[in-house]
Amino acid sequence: MTTDQSEPEHVDVLIVGAGLSGIGAACHLQEDAPGRTYAILESRGAIGGTWDLFRYPGIRSDSDMFTLGYAFRPWKDSKSIADGASIKRYIEDTAREYGVRDKIRFHHRVLSADWSTQDARWTVTARRSDTGETVRLTCSWISACSGYYRYDEGFRPTFAGEGTFTGEIVHPQHWPEDLDVTGKQVVVIGSGATAVTLVPSLADDAGHVTMLQRTPSYIMSLPGRDPLAQVLRSKLPGTLAYPIVRWKNVLLSTLLYQLSRRRPAMIKKLIRRLTQRQLPEGFDVDTHFNPPYNPWDQRLCLVPDGDLFRTLRHGKASIVTDTVARFTERGIDLESGAHLDADVIITATGLNLLPLGGMALSIDGARVDLSTTVSYKGMMISGVPNFTMVIGYTNASWTLKADLVNRYVCRLLNHLDAQGYVAATPVAPPEGADAPFLDLASGYVQRSLAELPKQGARTPWRLHQNYLRDVRLMRSGPLEDEGMTFQRPAAARSGRTAA
Ligand SMILES: Cc1cc2nc3c(=O)[nH]c(=O)nc-3n(C[C@H](O)[C@H](O)[C@H](O)COP(=O)(O)OP(=O)(O)OC[C@H]3O[C@@H](n4cnc5c(N)ncnc54)[C@H](O)[C@@H]3O)c2cc1C
Numbered sequence: 001m002t003t004d005q006s007e008p009e010h011v012d013v014l015i016v017g018a019g020l021s022g023i024g025a026a027c028h029l030q031e032d033a034p035g036r037t038y039a040i041l042e043s044r045g046a047i048g049g050t051w052d053l054f055r056y057p058g059i060r061s062d063s064d065m066f067t068l069g070y071a072f073r074p075w076k077d078s079k080s081i082a083d084g085a086s087i088k089r090y091i092e093d094t095a096r097e098y099g100v101r102d103k104i105r106f107h108h109r110v111l112s113a114d115w116s117t118q119d120a121r122w123t124v125t126a127r128r129s130d131t132g133e134t135v136r137l138t139c140s141w142i143s144a145c146s147g148y149y150r151y152d153e154g155f156r157p158t159f160a161g162e163g164t165f166t167g168e169i170v171h172p173q174h175w176p177e178d179l180d181v182t183g184k185q186v187v188v189i190g191s192g193a194t195a196v197t198l199v200p201s202l203a204d205d206a207g208h209v210t211m212l213q214r215t216p217s218y219i220m221s222l223p224g225r226d227p228l229a230q231v232l233r234s235k236l237p238g239t240l241a242y243p244i245v246r247w248k249n250v251l252l253s254t255l256l257y258q259l260s261r262r263r264p265a266m267i268k269k270l271i272r273r274l275t276q277r278q279l280p281e282g283f284d285v286d287t288h289f290n291p292p293y294n295p296w297d298q299r300l301c302l303v304p305d306g307d308l309f310r311t312l313r314h315g316k317a318s319i320v321t322d323t324v325a326r327f328t329e330r331g332i333d334l335e336s337g338a339h340l341d342a343d344v345i346i347t348a349t350g351l352n353l354l355p356l357g358g359m360a361l362s363i364d365g366a367r368v369d370l371s372t373t374v375s376y377k378g379m380m381i382s383g384v385p386n387f388t389m390v391i392g393y394t395n396a397s398w399t400l401k402a403d404l405v406n407r408y409v410c411r412l413l414n415h416l417d418a419q420g421y422v423a424a425t426p427v428a429p430p431e432g433a434d435a436p437f438l439d440l441a442s443g444y445v446q447r448s449l450a451e452l453p454k455q456g457a458r459t460p461w462r463l464h465q466n467y468l469r470d471v472r473l474m475r476s477g478p479l480e481d482e483g484m485t486f487q488r489p490a491a492a493r494s495g496r497t498a499a
Contacts, residue, residue: 011037013413014124014139016357018042018104019049021390021402022145023091024070025409026100031072032410039137040100041126043109043357047095048088049147056172058201059084062193062302064226066246067253067397070094074242080226081304108135112360113142115385120422120489122386140422143409144389145402146357155350155444161326161333167343172198173351181206185341187332189324190348191217193301198348200307203316210340211319212332216291217301218271221278224304250400250467257296257395264294271295278309288319296395298440353448356389374433375453376426376483377473378463379405382453385425385487393465394440400467404474415479416486423487429456437463460484 015025018040029038046052060083061068068087069075073094077086095101107130113122122142126135154173162169170179172194186206188195191213203209228248232241260267275289291298303309311317322334331342361368361384374382378401379389390405392398412424433456436449455463460483464470480486 008123008136008138010121010138010140011039012139013038013141013143014122014137015040015143015145016110016359017049017145017147018044018047018095018106019145019147020051020068020087020091020399021147021392021406022049022143023047023095023098023100024399024402025143025145025390025406026103027070027072027094027098028403028406028410030098030100032407033413036413038103039139040104041108041110041124042104042106043129044151045106045130047101047104048091051084051088051091053151054084054173054175055177056175056194056198056201058197060197060304061087062197063253063397064222064249065090066226066229066242067249068399069242069246070399071243071246071403073097074238076238078225078230079304080229081222081224081302107131110146110357110359112362113387114362114365115387117364117385120385120487141386141409141413142388143406144356144359144387146354146359146389148353148355148391149351149444150354150358153352155352155447156347157349159324159327161328164329165327165331165342165345166329167331167345169345169347171347171349179344181344183207184343185331186210186344186346187212187340187342188346188348189213190346190350191215191301192348192350193299194350195348196301196303196308198346199317200303200311202346203311206316209311209317210342211317212324212334212340213288213319213321214323216287216289216321217298218291218295219289219301219303219308220271220274221306221309222302222304250396253396254466254468256300260295260300267295275309278306278313280313283312287321299394350444353444353451355448355451361387370453371451373453374426374428374461375437375455375463377408377460378455379408380424380426382426382428385423393467394438394445395465396467401470404467404470408474412479419486420488421486422489425485425487426483427485429458429461429483431457433457433461435462439465 013029013036015022022040026040061081064080065075065082107128108126109129110124110126113124115122121138121140123138154171156171181202182205184206186202186209188198189212195211196219199209199211226245229245232244276285322336325333325335332340355370368384388409390402392401433454435455437452437455438445455461460481
């Protein structure tokens with residue numbers, strides 16, 4: 001790959017991103033669609049994506065590693081809810097074991113990709129973050145494994161009076177390595193997965209930690225080590241024990257999600273009872289653990305072995321449900337009139353969604369406006385040929401969907417070759433589509449829905465967020481259906497669609 005050349009380097013498949021999804025995509029490609037040339041462009045200098053970026057104390061998964069791990073490579077660690085460093089190591093080890101590490105070109109941020117119908121290929125432009133050089137290459141297929149949020153900036157509302165606060169304000173996405181909270185009064189603003197992870201971790205050293213939440217979340221405790229996995233691993237080889245535990249967890253989480261949607265009152269009551277059991281007598285569960293929405297309207301928070309509840313029980317941390325009125329010199333004034341003392345304020349206020357890692361797409365020079373497109377099987381975009389985006393489930397582990405998509409791409413590539421096609425382009429449903437791409441009420445999703453593709457009312461345009469359904473659809477379902485068109489070389493040149 002060089003700059004300013006007339007004939008840029010060509011690869012069959014270009015994978016964007018070397019996180020959990022990108023490394024998985026490369027492994028699948030090598031195993032299920034071998035013989036193709038490929039490269040991985042990664043804007044950072046390391047493998048791991050999310051699990052390399054986030055460095056706050058206690059950073060961990062909030063889903064179990066038997067489903068967050070790859071289907072094709074068992075998770076062997078004893079922890080079911082794993083820390084960030086272990087997950088990063090697992091991704092790195094996978095890359096090394098499958099020999100995909102050498103295919104990664106670090107410090108390459110993909111800026112844009114333009115599809116040429118005549119040539120049936122993409123021209124991709126990237127910028128090197130280490131040298132500033134602009135790099136061009138061509139490819140026949142793009143697999144965008146660029147995650148779903150901005151890496152350079154977390155979501156951070158501005159609070160009145162911030163300038164007067166004399167302590168330190170920290171966002172978890174940009175954690176200062178040398179931050180020392182020993183003996184300090186810490187306020188964590190937020191109630192999502194990051195806040196509930198930070199509170200018990202910081203409470204070990206801090207004087208006191210207060211979790212300040214405007215709106216409570218549903219929080220459930222999960223065993224940090226899977227009891228079934230522990231038994232099976234002592235009796236069966238890892239390759240047998242892993243899928244059994246994986247399927248057990250898929251079925252349990254699907255059951256919990258489906259019951260939450262169909263019988264919300266029952267699940268609400270169950271979560272309340274489980275929560276109350278882990279808190280001291282008289283704890284105000286109805287204020288601090290009673291969200292004004294139903295379970296799974298927003299992502300459910302899981303905590304390993306009830307660590308958050310234990311910290312609250314021991315009095316090392318407390319929860320305040322209130323709204324920030326303004327920051328003061330020594331802390332935070334709340335709308336209720338109360339004041340929270342703080343030496344350090346942590347704004348666990350979330351992420352900024354970024355579709356396709358900020359890549360601009362165009363077809364024959366015409367810019368693609370994602371908001372006018374419709375997603376096909378939750379992984380391709382109407383009107384955009386030979387392009388997949390890997391977006392995991394919002395109601396289950398990300399990798400369950402990523403694995404399905406990465407395998408499906410290989411089926412599709414093999415099908416194109418076998419049939420003599422050069423391109424596969426999804427079309428929008430004839431009746432139109434106007435449902436939002438994601439149906440989570442969470443702030444970070446709602447803030448960005450307008451920029452995302454829509455989803456249709458029926459298969460293959462409907463995003464079911466249901467692994468059991470998707471397994472059938474993606475592993476063995478038809479590749480040729482009413483949502484997909486295929487182009488032959490001559491048709492690619494004339495822009496016609498194969499019959
Ligand atoms: C704190 C946190 C905890 C999470 N916990 C869980 C969990 O427990 N379970 C779960 O299912 N999900 C969880 N998620 C979601 C999580 O992001 C996924 O689990 C998974 O890590 C996504 O992997 P990915 O490779 O698709 O994306 P990422 O991990 O985001 O990796 C994307 C990679 O693409 C690169 N990239 C992006 N844009 C470009 C570009 N334009 N050019 C080149 N490279 C680019 C990035 O640098 C990065 O390396 C969590 C997310 C966060 C932020």
